[in-house]
Amino acid sequence: MIMERFLRNNRGHALTQEERKALESAVSEIKTLAPRKTIVRAREILHQSTFLMEGTMSRYIDDTNGVRQLVAIHFAGDFVDLHAYPLGILDHDVATTTEATVAIIPHAALGKIIRDLPQIAPKLWFATLIDAAIHRAWLFRLGRLDAVGRVAHFLSETNARLMSAGLSNGHRYALGLRQTDLAEICGLTTVHVNRVMRKLREDGLCEFRSSWVDIPEPARLAARGQFDPHYLYFVDERGGSQRTCPWGREPAD
Amino acid sequence: MIMERFLRNNRGHALTQEERKALESAVSEIKTLAPRKTIVRAREILHQSTFLMEGTMSRYIDDTNGVRQLVAIHFAGDFVDLHAYPLGILDHDVATTTEATVAIIPHAALGKIIRDLPQIAPKLWFATLIDAAIHRAWLFRLGRLDAVGRVAHFLSETNARLMSAGLSNGHRYALGLRQTDLAEICGLTTVHVNRVMRKLREDGLCEFRSSWVDIPEPARLAARGQFDPHYLYFVDERGGSQRTCPWGREPAD
């Protein structure tokens, strides 16, 4: 049950029962963390990674004045700092946003799983590459969208991710973020985010009240934020050639 | 010789002779590409990756009006789209910036190498995670720095990367970019980049003339851009506990 959602909708990279069981049995500890607690600091040497079972977590970089830029946000089913396994040290901090339930997986146990079930390695690699793809979408957002577009893009992306996790019905989802958090995600000030939210509300694109996001017409919001979910690499209904990741197979291809 | 620079300065993840030879013998083709040619489009199914031996390449996402945001820039010694191997499809385009010499490595051959030399897998994984770390630094740059800071940060980062590749002496390097490219990297307009460059010149922080970047005092430029190279994961002189990536070893740690 712990990692049910992990890689669930990713083309060709879903875990087998066996792989999921192996990961779950590698969990050394499950715990619930208070909201707004930093659990990993940049430059610390790490020997474990954190899988998020419930709640919301963030990864961020602070500037020299303490002004914060979020570089990622994570929801239930995300392997928050899996990249700490190959990297050993992170270049950013990791914190809870809401209260969060996490499963801790020691890197030593991860190593054992990969040795026992080598075909899991490309899937874990894949999972970290999805994070990188999301980073790129965020770069696009910050570099090329205006304030309204950035928020629209973020809320659309979040809708898509939460739908995939079974946490949004496509029109409405719970989001435990404050306007300050949106500002730190979108590279804006809190005051300006407030005005942007009003604009989105006035335009009928999105309501965000007491931790619920309502999106009457997701397509319109997506258009305003130039959002296209292809970079999330979810299985799409159209099927298409779902290339699976290679190694462990013969060099056919 | 082909991949001499690859992972050269990365802590604990340098390739062994054997691994490098294996990768180099997997090269199916070496070719020189004209400047400003797009060689990979988002959503194409890929069966090979591109290693950059000489020149400069970029990865980018265009908005619906064709305004471009670069999400990465690559120099000699970078494995430009290694992530295409686990992903199969990219979420962005890839292009040459200058004329470039590249080595093509079929994914089938990569699979074979990983099966033959499993300890290379975490190193390749690591290489793609460095790209992700750079994405995060770019997010910080776009989200939290002003125009002068963004350019200062980028030029400092590039100095650090090129030093590691042996292509900068720490004060001066060749950079085949136009002001338009800087704009697409830093999320600015070309006109404003022009003014920023003048400002950097006036402040004695940086000269950028006819493809050469001169940085009299790298520390001052870095300070202006809040640049700290730790996210590049280069070996540092201070040594420190150079954690190497695990699997293939016993679960000791």
Next chain:
DNA sequence: CGCTCGGTTGATGAATTTCAACAGTAGTGG
């Protein structure tokens, strides 16, 4: 009740974009 926190609003100013024009350089062909 008084406090804190997150959200809201207004007024002002700074940073950046936009639009428009022009300069310098290199290449190209008559």
Next chain:
DNA sequence: CCACTACTGTTGAAATTCATCAACCGAGCG
């Protein structure tokens, strides 16, 4: 050799977006 073109860089002026500063509101809570 010169005219012409193309490309990159440069500058000015006006418009716009967003940040900053400051105040206030409302809900929840001790």
